[in-house]
Amino acid sequence: MPPLFEVSRPLFRSLAQSQRLFHRAAKSAPSSSAPPYLSSPRPSVSSGSSVSPLLPSRQYHHQHQHHHQLLFHPRQEPNARRVTARPRGANAGAGAGQRRHKAKTVEEARSRYRTGPFSWKAGVLFVTAAVGLTWYFESEKERMHRRRVAEATKGAGRPKVGGPFELRDQEGRPFSSEALKGRYALVYFGFTHCPDICPDELDKMARMVTLVEEQRPGSITPVFITCDPARDDPATLKAYLAEFDERLVGLTGTYDEVRDVCKAYRVYFSTPRDIKPGQDYLVDHSIYFYLMDPEGDFVEALGRQHSPDQAANAILDHMKDWKGGWRQ
Incomplete structure (x- = not known):
């Protein structure tokens, strides 16, 4: 087996040849393009200096390293590519189509983390x-x-409030409960000789009907039924109701007919039966407006605690809830 020196001799020979070629190329090149470590002068060696003239100085090594950093820095290479780390794990594929919000300032990042998911x-x-x-x-x-x-308010078989009746209107024509079907009806019981309550309630009734008709024209019929049939004939009713509203329908009848209607509507009726001409007597009755739906069933009783606006709103609400048919 040849000695180690004999084996490595060709290697050293090639290295020495490469060094000679490198120095020749450096000497033949212009001074402006020469590397800093070739163009810089060698440090002078004095007699008292400890630096060996055969070894380069620290400045030589520093310039040599700086030159190679400029030559081989990745930002100076035109073909250098920036490698971006990809997420690992189960969410690697899910993150490809999503972009995370990147805060521009530290204050923005702090405010985002301070508020959390709420905004x-x-x-x-x-x-x-x-x-x-x-x-x-x-x-x-x-x-x-x-x-x-x-x-x-609806009973089994017949309504608890209201029912069929046969009376006469202020024109003297027959009028039955069937004529009220197809629309809502607002029924009030009173008498023409009432000193104060009936006029106030009839004014209120006219106001209620006006408010309802403004939003739903032709949807309600106001009805006034007398509790004093002996003095309230059709002509008296016509003259009396004309002072309040022409849309009011006045109804009267015999004593028994009026009493039966009051009983069906659960209205207090205290009118005496046999009245002599010119005899004074008291008439007492309930003070309610009875709202009836288009099928003739009782819906709600509106009392004196309801203002005209409140009563009109209640009637309109019931009309909105109505799912049946209407009479044209």
Whole structure:
């Protein structure tokens, strides 16, 4: 086996030849393009210096390293590519189509992490949804209450309030309860000689009908039934009701007919039967407006505690809940 020196001799020979070729090329090149470590002068060596003249100085090594950093820095190479780390794990594929929000300033990042998932848009959406749900449930609650009231007033076989009747109107023509079907009816019981209550209630009734007709024309019929048939004939009713509203329908009849109607509507009736001409007597009656639906069933009693606006709104609400037919 040859010695190590004999084996490595060709290697050293090639290295020495490469070094000679490198120095020749450096000497033949212009001085402006020469590397800094070839163009810079060698440090002078004094007698007292400890630097060996055969070894390069620290400045030589520093310039040599700086030159190679400029030559081989990755940012100076035109073909250098930036490698971006990809996410690993189960979410590697999911993150490809999503872009994360990158804060521009530190304050923006801090405010984002401070607020968390909530923002002013989420707050507005939450408040709007809460208000909408509250309004919906309140309206449904009122609608179900009106429905329970309307259903509770209907008896099995015949209504608890109201019923069929046969009377005469202020023109002297026959008028039955069938003429009220197809529309809502607002029925009030009183008499023409009433000093104060009946005029006030009839004014209120005319106002209620006007408010309802403004939104639903031709949907309600106001009816005035006398509790004093002995003095309230058709002509008297016509003259009396004309002072309040021409849309009012006045009804009268015999003593028994009027008494039966008052009994059907659960109205207090205290008029004496046999009245002599010129005799004074008292008439007492209930003070309610009876709302009847287009099928002739009782819906609700509106009393003196209801203002005209409140009563009109209640009537309109019942009309909105009505699912049956209407008379043209």
